[in-house]
Amino acid sequence: PKPCEVTPAIITKSYACQRRTPLKHHNSFLTEPLEILAENAEFSENEGRSIAFRRSASVLKALPRAVRAMDELKDLPCLGEHSLRVIKEILEDGTSSEVESTRQSEQFQAMKALTGVFGVGVRTADRWFREGLRSPLDLVHTGQKLSHTQQAGVQHYNDLNTPVTKKEAMVISDIVERAVKAVLPGAIIILTGGFRRGKEVGHDVDFLITHPEEGAEERLMPKIVNWLEDQGLLLYQKTTRNSYLESKDGPARPPSNMDRFERCFSIFRLEQTKVDCDEHVDASSYNSGRTDGTEERHSGSSWRAVRVDLVVSPYSQFAFATLGWTGSKLFERELRRWAGQEKGMSLSSHALYDSKQQRYLQANSEEELFAHLGLEYIPPSERNA
Ligand code: DCP
Numbered sequence: 001p002k003p004c005e006v007t008p009a010i011i012t013k014s015y016a017c018q019r020r021t022p023l024k025h026h027n028s029f030l031t032e033p034l035e036i037l038a039e040n041a042e043f044s045e046n047e048g049r050s051i052a053f054r055r056s057a058s059v060l061k062a063l064p065r066a067v068r069a070m071d072e073l074k075d076l077p078c079l080g081e082h083s084l085r086v087i088k089e090i091l092e093d094g095t096s097s098e099v100e101s102t103r104q105s106e107q108f109q110a111m112k113a114l115t116g117v118f119g120v121g122v123r124t125a126d127r128w129f130r131e132g133l134r135s136p137l138d139l140v141h142t143g144q145k146l147s148h149t150q151q152a153g154v155q156h157y158n159d160l161n162t163p164v165t166k167k168e169a170m171v172i173s174d175i176v177e178r179a180v181k182a183v184l185p186g187a188i189i190i191l192t193g194g195f196r197r198g199k200e201v202g203h204d205v206d207f208l209i210t211h212p213e214e215g216a217e218e219r220l221m222p223k224i225v226n227w228l229e230d231q232g233l234l235l236y237q238k239t240t241r242n243s244y245l246e247s248k249d250g251p252a253r254p255p256s257n258m259d260r261f262e263r264c265f266s267i268f269r270l271e272q273t274k275v276d277c278d279e280h281v282d283a284s285s286y287n288s289g290r291t292d293g294t295e296e297r298h299s300g301s302s303w304r305a306v307r308v309d310l311v312v313s314p315y316s317q318f319a320f321a322t323l324g325w326t327g328s329k330l331f332e333r334e335l336r337r338w339a340g341q342e343k344g345m346s347l348s349s350h351a352l353y354d355s356k357q358q359r360y361l362q363a364n365s366e367e368e369l370f371a372h373l374g375l376e377y378i379p380p381s382e383r384n385a
Pocket residue numbers: 192193194195199201202203204205206257324325326327328329332333
């Protein structure tokens with residue numbers, strides 16, 4: 001008979017893409033503090049440190065029960081000295097002094113507020129912080145020069161920092177479906193990102209669009225955008241063309257994590273029906289709670305701004321794009337690291353290149369992609385690394 005398995009399988013699985021990470025887990029009391037430190041490291045552009053904290057948190061999310069003592073952690077991968085110190089403090093005292101002082105720090109709070117503006121990255125936020133700016137309202141008052149994106153970000157700051165509910169995502173799905181079907185019958189539209197992983201709320205709604213006839217999807221985005229604009233549904237949009245074929249880096253090597261699909265970053269004007277407003281317990285609080293004057297809106301307004309990302313992929317790349325756009329961000333990063341370090345392959349949202357065989361591997365489904373990568377298939381709901 002098989003010996004009783006005393007060691008959880010997780011011990012040998014140091015890549016997040018080898019593990020099943022559910023959305024709801026037992027260790028938020030540890031993972032949330034670790035993710036504060038990860039975020040803070042991102043604010044100081046210390047990527048290595050940020051990833052180390054995110055990997056630690058991710059391992060704890062995959063555990064079958066709450067951690068109660070340090071010795072339960074001794075065989076787990078990815079837990080560095082610093083993370084272990086933080087965990088120990090929380091297990092002993094209930095909180096970590098480092099995490100709490102980070103949370104309270106002026107820099108952390110200002111960086112959070114400033115990077116919370118759509119179109120503002122860490123670099124810009126940090127420059128503003130060093131110039132003494134602390135909030136979106138400071139940007140308005142000091143007359144900062146803002147890009148069009150950032151102007152929209154400031155204008156809709158409160159709405160865009162109010163989590164999008166699944167129900168709102170479904171209403172937007174219906175709209176996107178109608179738009180796409182109107183301009184390209186037979187197109188396929190899927191919800192990706194956090195909502196595909198089963199999240200109840202998100203910071204935006206992500207869609208991937210394709211058509212079974214290769215080439216039919218070319219230049220589709222401007223048509224979708226025009227349709228939406230004609231209906232008065234867009235508050236902002238910026239479309240970038242597909243630059244995949246123009247890329248000199250080679251298909252599987254985009255210059256950054258960004259892919260090269262035809263893509264539209266947008267802000268939808270989402271009507272809130274009477275029924276929706278009544279059900280939204282906090283709808284009135286986020287409308288009347290606006291004390292910063294960043295958003296122009298008369299009381300009793302019946303709409304809100306929601307960030308929506310649209311991506312168009314050729315059918316031949318749809319499986320790659322689906323895998324690449326479902327996330328989580330850490331899961332994606334770990335997939336690419338696994339492919340490179342363990343398999344000698346290069347994975348992107350467009351393609352998978354096998355360096356040993358010196359050829360691209362085709363795939364028609366996510367299942368085939370996991371198989372190419374020598375990984376057990378992990379469904380979207382368990383990619384919440
Ligand atoms: N993505 C990625 N790397 C990035 C940005 C995005 O791998 N730098 C992929 C994985 C994400 C998906 O795109 O899951 C969508 O990006 P989002 O920022 O919208 O992230 P989520 O949808 O996962 O979460 P949220 O609820 O914050 O929208």
